[in-house]
Amino acid sequence: MGQVERNMKLKLFTIILAAMVIFAAALFIGPKFINPFNVNGIEKEILISIRLPRVIVSVLMGMALGASGAVLQGILRNPLADPYILGISSGAALTAVVGIIGGSAFLGIVTIPLLAFIGALITGIFVGAMGWKKGGFWPERLLLAGVGLGFLFSAMLMLIMSISSDEGLRRATLWIFGDLSIADWSVIPYGLVFIAVGFIISISRAKALNALILGDELSHSLGFSPRRERFILFISVGLMTAASVALGGMIGFIGLLIPHVGRFLIGSDSRVLIPVSALGGGMLLCIADLIGKSVLSPMELPAGIVTAIIGAPYFLYLLRRKDVLSI
Amino acid sequence: MRKSKDRRLKTRIIFFVLLLFTIHCSLFTASNAESPKRIISLAPSITEILFAAGLEDRIVGVTNFCDYPEQAKEKPKIGGIANPSLEAVVSLKPDIVVMTMDGNPREFQQRLDAMGIKTYVFRSHRISELPDGIRKIGIALDEKKMFEDLALRIEQSLDGFNTAKANTSGKMLFVIWPEPLIVAGPGTAINDAINLLGGINIAEDAKGRYPKYSIEEIIRRSPDVIFFGRGKGMDRISRKLLKRLSSVPAVKNKKVFYVSDSLYRLGPRVISGLKELEEHLSKKK
Numbered sequence: 001m002g003q004v005e006r007n008m009k010l011k012l013f014t015i016i017l018a019a020m021v022i023f024a025a026a027l028f029i030g031p032k033f034i035n036p037f038n039v040n041g042i043e044k045e046i047l048i049s050i051r052l053p054r055v056i057v058s059v060l061m062g063m064a065l066g067a068s069g070a071v072l073q074g075i076l077r078n079p080l081a082d083p084y085i086l087g088i089s090s091g092a093a094l095t096a097v098v099g100i101i102g103g104s105a106f107l108g109i110v111t112i113p114l115l116a117f118i119g120a121l122i123t124g125i126f127v128g129a130m131g132w133k134k135g136g137f138w139p140e141r142l143l144l145a146g147v148g149l150g151f152l153f154s155a156m157l158m159l160i161m162s163i164s165s166d167e168g169l170r171r172a173t174l175w176i177f178g179d180l181s182i183a184d185w186s187v188i189p190y191g192l193v194f195i196a197v198g199f200i201i202s203i204s205r206a207k208a209l210n211a212l213i214l215g216d217e218l219s220h221s222l223g224f225s226p227r228r229e230r231f232i233l234f235i236s237v238g239l240m241t242a243a244s245v246a247l248g249g250m251i252g253f254i255g256l257l258i259p260h261v262g263r264f265l266i267g268s269d270s271r272v273l274i275p276v277s278a279l280g281g282g283m284l285l286c287i288a289d290l291i292g293k294s295v296l297s298p299m300e301l302p303a304g305i306v307t308a309i310i311g312a313p314y315f316l317y318l319l320r321r322k323d324v325l326s327i
Numbered sequence: 328m329r330k331s332k333d334r335r336l337k338t339r340i341i342f343f344v345l346l347l348f349t350i351h352c353s354l355f356t357a358s359n360a361e362s363p364k365r366i367i368s369l370a371p372s373i374t375e376i377l378f379a380a381g382l383e384d385r386i387v388g389v390t391n392f393c394d395y396p397e398q399a400k401e402k403p404k405i406g407g408i409a410n411p412s413l414e415a416v417v418s419l420k421p422d423i424v425v426m427t428m429d430g431n432p433r434e435f436q437q438r439l440d441a442m443g444i445k446t447y448v449f450r451s452h453r454i455s456e457l458p459d460g461i462r463k464i465g466i467a468l469d470e471k472k473m474f475e476d477l478a479l480r481i482e483q484s485l486d487g488f489n490t491a492k493a494n495t496s497g498k499m500l501f502v503i504w505p506e507p508l509i510v511a512g513p514g515t516a517i518n519d520a521i522n523l524l525g526g527i528n529i530a531e532d533a534k535g536r537y538p539k540y541s542i543e544e545i546i547r548r549s550p551d552v553i554f555f556g557r558g559k560g561m562d563r564i565s566r567k568l569l570k571r572l573s574s575v576p577a578v579k580n581k582k583v584f585y586v587s588d589s590l591y592r593l594g595p596r597v598i599s600g601l602k603e604l605e606e607h608l609s610k611k612k
Binding site for chain 1: 406407408410412414415417418420430432433434437438442535539
């Protein structure tokens with residue numbers, strides 16, 4: 001037992017260390033290397049007002065997606081669940097793209113994130129209402145409501161995009177693929193608050209999530225009300241996903257596969273899995289964005305594309321090597 | 328009573344003098360500020376205007392799509408039009424960034440403003456707005472003379488076309504790309520060019536500036552002339568489209584012409600684009 005625990009601690013320590021190294025690397029390497037011990041005026045400006053907010057946004061988004069993926073796969077008891085399956089992201093994309101193509105900027109730089117957040121929140125509430133029956137959430141109903149609503153919103157999004165030949169279209173496409181290039185300080189506090197609240201809720205209910213995974217009856221006998229816990233956890237997922245989409249658009253892969261990578265590495269105890277998925281998501285998105293803005297610099301590749309390109313092979317490698325596959 | 332009135336007057340005068348002084352100071356500094364030495368262009372049309380005005384040496388950054396004139400390709404690149412790299416722009420230490428509102432992200436300007444980097448937005452869309460648009464860039468860059476000269480040159484060339492006969496050249500269509508079928512719609516330099524040459528753009532009432540168009544509608548409106556913009560593989564792809572349009576007058580009478588991309592960007596090259604179309608149109612007769 002002592003050996004296993006020591007092993008686990010070592011793994012956690014390695015993951016945290018790796019995260020630190022990656023965040024620092026993303027900050028200083030970039031398209032052009034900035035020597036942290038010899039920073040001139042213009043480099044300082046680039047570090048503080050361009051790179052740092054961008055690293056923070058990517059880490060926040062990645063953490064939110066990783067953590068909500070881990071929670072969602074638990075409450076829906078489905079290994080294919082990801083934060084986007086609930087339609088939240090399609091709702092956000094719809095309102096954001098309407099804002100981008102309509103060219104609205106009534107609140108300046110926070111307009112689009114705000115629109116996306118409102119869209120995500122409304123969709124989340126709607127999906128929740130659809131999945132609610134007889135005083136509680138039904139995992140299957142939530143999933144189906146999310147998928148159905150997602151299709152509707154995607155179709156509406158495509159409709160808007162196909163009838164608008166405006167230049168806003170290019171911007172909208174970039175946003176949908178996850179665009180971190182405009183990340184700046186103004187939206188970070190809001191994103192941080194919602195993601196932190198969602199994260200704390202999910203961590204504090206991790207034990208209940210462990211029970212939920214075992215089934216409703218077992219969790220009853222363990223002293224957790226499945227209805228109540230599912231409701232609380234659903235809210236935490238909604239907050240984190242909405243804030244993440246609002247910060248920088250849609251990033252695929254992380255929410256679906258990072259929790260599985262986490263399970264391969266440290267097992268499926270939610271108390272560890274949620275923070276590890278969060279860190280893993282943050283690291284992956286951070287690296288992906290670093291690569292995306294550096295390889296073809298100054299051309300920038302959307303982070304969402306790079307995330308899947310570097311994440312998927314690693315996931316497949318783990319899938320081949322490990323034999324455990326459970327939620 | 329009198330005294331207090333005097334004092335009030337005095338303070339008013341002092342206030343007024345101070346006000347004049349500050350206004351004068353701000354004017355003075357504005358007019359004496361050095362004209363920007365490091366300019367970044369965020370759009371190919373702007374790059375062409377800056378080059379044509381003779382500011383080549385002061386351009387320190389352009390987009391990856393700025394490919395005209397040839398020397399523009401050698402300037403440092405700052406990324407795409409819809410996704411310019413903020414970091415690349417800032418690290419080039421520009422005195423001013425000239426951008427456009429169709430293509431460049433609005434947030435980009437807000438970010439540059441927040442970092443104290445001056446921006447100027449070029450807002451012209453139509454050929455008729457081009458000379459004044461150029462003059463306004465000249466004011467923003469504090470090089471009125473150079474841009475005035477360029478604007479005058481363009482105005483003089485345009486005058487030659489303005490005398491052209493109205494609606495004498497028939498119905499026209501300018502195909503940007505056949506698959507998907509994108510044509511030049513209203514509010515584009517191409518639409519203006521067609522009008523200046525006495526033609527009517529059959530896609531004039533379309534929604535949007537570069538609409539996806541339907542083949543059916545082309546057949547129904549039967550253009551007398553069809554232009555294709557040149558591009559990689561255009562020969563092959565346009566032939567496929569033309570086969571389906573075989574009943575249209577333009578195709579029957581062999582009034583299908585392939586032209587350069589000069590009219591795609593609202594810059595000094597619209598003049599040569601206009602001349603190119605004119606040559607094709609006069610050739611037929």
